[in-house]
Amino acid sequence: MSLTDLQIKRLKPPNSGQKTYYDPGLPGFGVRVSQGGSKTFVVVYGKNRQRRSLGRYPELSLSEARILAKRAQADIALEGINAKQPLPLISFDLARERFIADSEARTRERTVDEYRRLLYKHFHFKCQLSELTRDSIASCIERLKSTPSEQQHAFVAIRTMMNWCVKRGFLDISPVPHMAFKSKPRERVLCDRELCILWHRADAFGWPFGQIVQLLILTGQRRGEIVGLRCSWIEDQIIRYPAAFVKNRRPHSVPLGNLAMGIVAKIPGDTDLLFPSRLDRDKPFNGFSKSKAVFDRPLDVEPYTLHDLRRTFSSNMAKLGTPIHVTERILNHVSGSISGVAAVYNRHAYIEEMREAYAMYEKHIQEIIGKHGPDVTSAVR
Structure with a gap:
C-alpha cells in the first residue's frame, strides 16, 4: 500500500539520527524523518x-513529490530533475524581470502591464527562486483577502510567472499552492438617481477621469477599451477597435451616440490616445484607484465599481426594449445569443441597430439627468 498523507502526519521522529520510510507503491521513493521532527x-x-x-x-x-520522484528515476534531464544537471541559481527579482520581458513579446500590452503591477506591488521576495516556499507565497496572497478581486488577480499573476519558470527550467515544480477563492456574483446595478449623481460629479471632476466615467456610462464598453481609445480608431462616428486590442481578440466596431461624440470632441490633448498616462504620454491612463477614491469621496451612493456601469448599461438596454443580440453585439460578448455556428455564418455588423439603441439610451440618460438633476446636490456630502 502506498504512503498516504495521514500516515506521513503520524510518523514519529526517531530517538536519534534519521529514519526513512519507503513507499511500497513506488520503489525508491520515501520520506525521511529526522530526530527534530522534520x-x-x-x-533513490x-x-x-x-x-x-x-x-x-x-x-x-x-x-507532487511522487511526480518529482518518477521524473528523477526516469532520468528526464530536460525537465531539470536529473541530479547531474542542477537547477540554475536565479533570484526572484531576475526571474520576474525575465518573465515580464518574455511576456512583452507574446502577450497584449494591457496584460503585461497588469502582470508588472501585480508582481511588483505584492511580491517582494529577496531570495533565490529555488528558496521560495508555498507558505511565503500563500502569506502574500492571504494578506489581500480584504480585496477579493485583487487577491485573485495577484494569485493568477504569480501562478503564471511560476509556471513560466518551470517551463524555462528555473524550477522543478511551481511553489504556488492550490488556492480556492469564493467570489460573490456581481449583481450591482445603479439606479437612475445614482447614474445622475455620477454624471454631475463627472462634469465637475473634469478630465480625464470625469470623461472616462461619462463614456463608461454612455457606451457600456470595458474600462480598458475606453482608456485605451485612440482618435485614429474613430471615423464616421464609429469606434473600430483592432482585434489585437480587444479582450476576446475579435475586431469590434461600435457607433457613438451624439452625446458620447460630443464628449470625445471636447477632450483636450495632442496625442492619439484620448486618455494618456500623466507620466508616459504613449501609455493609457492607469490611475484608477486614486482617482476613483477622490471622485467618490463626496458622493452619498452605495459602493460600486466601474464595471458595475457596464452591467447597469446592459440592464437599462433591456429595460428600454433593446433586442438582446444587439446589446450583446455592443458589449462584444463572445458567448452571447449569437454564438457557435450561428456566429460563424452571421457576419452582419448590426451598426444601424446599435446606433438606434444608443440613440434611445442617450435619450434615457438625458431624461434622468433632467428629472433628478435638481436634487442630486443632496447626495454630495
Whole structure:
C-alpha cells in the first residue's frame, strides 16, 4: 500500500539520527524523518542508486513529490530533475524581470502591464527562486483577502510567472499552492438617481477621469477599451477597435451616440490616445484607484465599481426594449445569443441597430439627468 498523507502526519521522529520510510507503491521513493521532527521526501534513482532530497513535507505535497520522484528515476534531464544537471541559481527579482520581458513579446500590452503591477506591488521576495516556499507565497496572497478581486488577480499573476519558470527550467515544480477563492456574483446595478449623481460629479471632476466615467456610462464598453481609445480608431462616428486590442481578440466596431461624440470632441490633448498616462504620454491612463477614491469621496451612493456601469448599461438596454443580440453585439460578448455556428455564418455588423439603441439610451440618460438633476446636490456630502 502506498504512503498516504495521514500516515506521513503520524510518523514519529526517531530517538536519534534519521529514519526513512519507503513507499511500497513506488520503489525508491520515501520520506525521511529526522530526530527534530522534520520530514523530507527522498528518492533513490539511477544505476548508481543516487539519493536525492526532493523537498520538505508539507511545503511539498505527497502527490507532487511522487511526480518529482518518477521524473528523477526516469532520468528526464530536460525537465531539470536529473541530479547531474542542477537547477540554475536565479533570484526572484531576475526571474520576474525575465518573465515580464518574455511576456512583452507574446502577450497584449494591457496584460503585461497588469502582470508588472501585480508582481511588483505584492511580491517582494529577496531570495533565490529555488528558496521560495508555498507558505511565503500563500502569506502574500492571504494578506489581500480584504480585496477579493485583487487577491485573485495577484494569485493568477504569480501562478503564471511560476509556471513560466518551470517551463524555462528555473524550477522543478511551481511553489504556488492550490488556492480556492469564493467570489460573490456581481449583481450591482445603479439606479437612475445614482447614474445622475455620477454624471454631475463627472462634469465637475473634469478630465480625464470625469470623461472616462461619462463614456463608461454612455457606451457600456470595458474600462480598458475606453482608456485605451485612440482618435485614429474613430471615423464616421464609429469606434473600430483592432482585434489585437480587444479582450476576446475579435475586431469590434461600435457607433457613438451624439452625446458620447460630443464628449470625445471636447477632450483636450495632442496625442492619439484620448486618455494618456500623466507620466508616459504613449501609455493609457492607469490611475484608477486614486482617482476613483477622490471622485467618490463626496458622493452619498452605495459602493460600486466601474464595471458595475457596464452591467447597469446592459440592464437599462433591456429595460428600454433593446433586442438582446444587439446589446450583446455592443458589449462584444463572445458567448452571447449569437454564438457557435450561428456566429460563424452571421457576419452582419448590426451598426444601424446599435446606433438606434444608443440613440434611445442617450435619450434615457438625458431624461434622468433632467428629472433628478435638481436634487442630486443632496447626495454630495
